[in-house]
Amino acid sequence: MKRVFKWLGIAIGVLVLVIIAAGVAIMLIVDKDMIDAQMENALNRQVSIGAIDVSVFSVVSGIEVKDVKISNFKTPAQREALKGKPVSANELFVGLSSFTFKLKFLPLLKKQVELRELVLLEPVINVVRYPSGLFNFSDLLAPKKMTAEEKAEALKKQQEEAKKKAEEAKQPQKAFTADDLPVEIAIGKVGIEKGLVSFVDQGLKQSFSIYNLTALVHSIEIDPKDLAKKNSVKLKIETGIKTVGQVQTGSVKSFDVGLSINGTLKPFDPRSKKVDPELSAKVGSGYGTLTGLQIFEKLKEVEQLEKYCGKFSFLKGDVKWKNAYVSVWYKGGTVKLTDGRIATDDYALNFAGMTNINTKAVGMDMDMLLAEKHNKPIREGIAKNVEKGIKAAKLEKYVKTEKVADSAMKSLTNKDGKVYLQYKVTGTMAKPDVRLVAPKLPGIGDLVKDAAGDIKDVVQEKAEKKVEKAVDKQKDKAKSKATKKLKKLF
Numbered sequence: 001m002k003r004v005f006k007w008l009g010i011a012i013g014v015l016v017l018v019i020i021a022a023g024v025a026i027m028l029i030v031d032k033d034m035i036d037a038q039m040e041n042a043l044n045r046q047v048s049i050g051a052i053d054v055s056v057f058s059v060v061s062g063i064e065v066k067d068v069k070i071s072n073f074k075t076p077a078q079r080e081a082l083k084g085k086p087v088s089a090n091e092l093f094v095g096l097s098s099f100t101f102k103l104k105f106l107p108l109l110k111k112q113v114e115l116r117e118l119v120l121l122e123p124v125i126n127v128v129r130y131p132s133g134l135f136n137f138s139d140l141l142a143p144k145k146m147t148a149e150e151k152a153e154a155l156k157k158q159q160e161e162a163k164k165k166a167e168e169a170k171q172p173q174k175a176f177t178a179d180d181l182p183v184e185i186a187i188g189k190v191g192i193e194k195g196l197v198s199f200v201d202q203g204l205k206q207s208f209s210i211y212n213l214t215a216l217v218h219s220i221e222i223d224p225k226d227l228a229k230k231n232s233v234k235l236k237i238e239t240g241i242k243t244v245g246q247v248q249t250g251s252v253k254s255f256d257v258g259l260s261i262n263g264t265l266k267p268f269d270p271r272s273k274k275v276d277p278e279l280s281a282k283v284g285s286g287y288g289t290l291t292g293l294q295i296f297e298k299l300k301e302v303e304q305l306e307k308y309c310g311k312f313s314f315l316k317g318d319v320k321w322k323n324a325y326v327s328v329w330y331k332g333g334t335v336k337l338t339d340g341r342i343a344t345d346d347y348a349l350n351f352a353g354m355t356n357i358n359t360k361a362v363g364m365d366m367d368m369l370l371a372e373k374h375n376k377p378i379r380e381g382i383a384k385n386v387e388k389g390i391k392a393a394k395l396e397k398y399v400k401t402e403k404v405a406d407s408a409m410k411s412l413t414n415k416d417g418k419v420y421l422q423y424k425v426t427g428t429m430a431k432p433d434v435r436l437v438a439p440k441l442p443g444i445g446d447l448v449k450d451a452a453g454d455i456k457d458v459v460q461e462k463a464e465k466k467v468e469k470a471v472d473k474q475k476d477k478a479k480s481k482a483t484k485k486l487k488k489l490f
Contacts, residue, residue, distance in 0.1 A: 035049060035052065036048065036049055039070070040079055043070065043140065044073055044074065044075075044079075044139060044140075045070050045071045045072065045073060045074055045079075045093065046070070046071035046074050046078075046079055046082045046085075046087055046091075047068075047069070047070050047071075047087075048067075048068070048069045048086060048087050049065060049066075049067065049068050050066045050067025050068070051065075051066045051067065052064075052065050052066075053065070053066070063100075063101045063102075064098055064099065064100050064101075065096075065098065065099040066097070066098045066099075067096070067097065067098070068094075068095065068096040068099065069086070069087040069092060069094075069095045069096075070087070070092075070093050070094040070095070071087045071088070071091045071092065071093055072091050072092075072093045072128075072136050073136070073139050092124065092126055093125075093126060093136060093137070094123065094124065094125050094126075095122075095123065095124035095125075096120055096121070096122070096123050096124070097121045097122035097123075097194075098120075098121040098122075099119070099120055099121070100117050100118070100119050100121070101117070101118050102115070102116040102117040102118075102188075103115050103116065104116060114186045114187070115186075115187045115188065115190065116187075116188040117188050117189055117190075118187075118189075118190045118191075119189060119190070119191060119192070119193055119216075120191070120192045120193070120195065121193050121194065122193070122194045122195065122196075123192055123195040123196070124195070124196045124198075125195070125196070125197045125198070126198045126200075127197070127198065127199045127200070128199075128200050128202065129199075129200070129201045129202060129203060130202055130203070131202050131203040133203070175274050175275075176274070176275055177268070177272070177273040177274050177275075178222070178224040178227055178231075178268045178273040179224050179273055180224075181222065181224045184222070184223045184224070184225075184230075185220060185221070185222040185223075186220065186221055187217070187218070187219075187220035188218060188219070189216050189217070189218035189219075190216065190217050190218070190220075191214075191215045191216035191217055191218075192213055192214065192215045192216070193214050193216070194212060194213070194214060195210075195213035195214070195215070196209070196210070196211050196212075196213065197209070197210040197213060198210075205245070206243070206245070207243070207244035207245060208241070208242070208243055208244065209240075209241070209242050209244055210239055210240070210241050211239065211240045211241075211242070212238065212239055212240050213238075213239040214236065214237065214238045214239065215236075215237050215239070216235075216236045216237075217233050217234065217235060217236075218234045218236060219232075219233075219234040220232070220233045220234070222267065222268070224273070227268055227270040227273060228270050231266050231267065231268050231270060232264050232265070232266055233264070233265040233266075233267060234263075234264055234265075235261060235262065235263050235264070235265055235279075235281065236261070236262055237259065237260065237261040237262075238259070238260045238261075239258075239259055240256070240257065240258050240259070241255070241256075241257050241259060242255060242256035242257070243255055243256070253291040254289075254290075254291045255288070255289060255290040255291065256288065256289045256290075257285055257287075257288040257289070257290065258285055258286045258287045258288060259283070259284075259285055260283070260284045260285070260286065261281050261282075261283050261284075262281060262282050263279055263280055263281025263282060263283075263328070264279070264280055264281070265277055265278070265279050266278045266279075276331070276332070277330075277331070278329075278330070278331045279328070279329065279330040279331070280327075280328070280329050281327075281328045282325065282326075282327055282328075283325065283326050283327075283328050284323070284324065284325040285321065285323075285324040285325070286322065286323060287321070287322055288319075288320065288321050288324065289318055289319070289320045290318070290319045291318050291319070294429070294430060294431070294432055295362075295364075295425060295429070295432045295434065296319055298425075298432050298433075298434035299312075299366070299368065299423060299434055300312040300313070300315050302423070302434055302435070302436045304436050304441060305421075305436060305441075307385070307443075307444070308382065308385065308408070308412075308441050308444065309378050309379075309381040309382045309385065309408075309412070310381030310382075310384065310385065311381075312374075312378075314374060314377045315346050315347075315374075316346065319342075319344060320344055320345070321342045321343055321344045322343060323343060324340075324341060324342040324343065325339070325340070325341060326338070326339060326340035326341070326351075327339045327340075333356055333357055333358045334354060334355075334356055334357075335354060335355050335356070335357060336353075336354045337351065337352055337353055337354065337355075337364075338352050339352065340352055345371065346370065346371055346374065347368050347369060347370045347371060347374075348368070348369045349366060349367070349368050349369075350366065350367050351364055351365065351366040351367075352364070352365055353365055353366075353425070355429065359428075360428040360429050360430065361427075361428055362425060362426065362427060362428060362429050362432060363425070363426055364424075364425035365422070365423070365424060365425075366422070366423045366424075366425060367420070367421065367422045367423070368420070368421045368422075368423070369414075369418055369419070369420050370418060370419040370420075370421075371418075372417065372418055374419065375409075375413070375417070375418070375419065378409070378412065378419060379405055379409050382405045382408045382409060382444075383401055383402070383405040385444045386401050386404045386405050386408065386444055386447070386448065387401045388444075389404075389444045389445050389447075389448040390404070390448055392445075393445070393448055393449070393452065395448065395452045398452055399448060399451045399452050400451075403451060404447050404448055404451050407447060407451070408442075408444065408447055411439055411441055411442065412439060412441070420439075421436060421438070421439075422436070422437050422438040422439075423435065423436055423437065424437050
């Protein structure tokens with residue numbers, strides 16, 4: 001037993017020495033000024049770092065880098081002139097409040113990767129697309145200038161790589177599976193918290209902003225040997241997305257949408273172990289304003305409704321909502337939506353269906369309950385169409401517009417007196433085909449004819465009674481006359 005404790009003590013001592021040695025190495029290697037210089041040379045940009053928090057035990061506790069700012073492209077002379085100065089807000093390409101990296105050391109010895117945290121806090125990213133089509137990061141993608149020796153070495157590597165790929169092409173290609181993962185993976189959280197991404201297209205004069213962005217993958221557990229139990233990645237996304245000015249192209253003119261996604265992604269198929277992601281998520285939007293979405297525009301312009309009560313022009317062009325939500329399931333390019341709801345001041349819209357992200361095809365069932373404040377303009381639209389129908393049938397003397405309009409309005413409303421409509425949407429997201437499936441609306445002409453029929457029956461009945469009365473009156477007169485003659489005779 002003493003020997004066991006002895007070796008255990010030696011092992012622990014060696015482990016502590018390794019951790020301390022690694023920590024000392026990090027302290028010696030990770031130096032703020034050195035990192036600044038290396039990043040500036042690599043990125044061709046002005047770089048400033050507020051602080052780098054490292055210690056002897058950084059291998060265990062993690063590393064934190066604070067207040068990082070990176071400018072747009074700068075020449076060597078410009079960088080030299082700006083040395084020691086803060087990055088200008090107008091020239092900011094990427095900014096970062098802090099970067100945290102925390103990796104568990106001991107699990108690595110057991111071929112397990114346990115990353116506690118890898119988080120970018122309050123990143124600011126400004127993306128600009130110039131009229132030339134280049135971006136403010138295009139220089140980072142361009143190949144660097146090489147010497148003759150470097151070109152020869154690069155050519156040699158390309159030839160070797162091409163030969164290797166040719167050999168691999170002769171062999172049957174094996175799809176990547178979970179078995180190709182060398183280790184079991186467990187990750188606490190990775191991603192962005194409270195970020196801001198701005199995109200400006202100077203050519204199209206369009207700007208977009210992704211604000212208050214929190215995008216995290218967390219509670220990740222993937223075990224290639226036990227995918228039935230450990231094959232999940234949790235997702236959390238909370239952000240606002242808005243246009244700055246109107247969109248010049250596409251099916252939407254402008255929007256400002258708050259978005260939240262909470263769900264679970266299964267990256268591998270448990271049976272085949274192949275990459276075949278399946279996503280189940282609850283998508284919510286606490287607030288939003290959207291203008292010009294084609295499906296909403298089509299809902300207001302269904303031909304059958306237009307002939308019945310006119311266009312729903314009283315509905316606003318801007319769709320503003322609070323507390324919208326939908327359950328989403330995705331696999332193999334197909335998105336299924338269930339329990340969808342959008343509530344606005346004008347209507348409550350429920351929806352369910354599917355769309356294909358590849359073909360953009362859509363199949364959706366939607367029902368719309370209009371706010372009671374819209375009953376008046378709808379009835380006014382019906383009355384106008386009824387009046388036209390009465391005039392066309394030349395029944396002005398017999399049919400009253402108000403009576404027919406009241407009857408027509410009843411066909412549109414539910415038991416609570418609100419207009420309730422059900423739609424079927426097909427086609428594509430850009431060109432949807434929207435059809436009213438309920439209620440089944442009668443034609444305005446038919447309603448007028450029915451009303452006229454009732455009036456004619458009443459008129460005919462009155463005419464018959466009038467004739468009967470006239471006949472009776474004639475009989476009475478004849479009888480009275482005959483009586484008077486008899487009296488004279490006797």
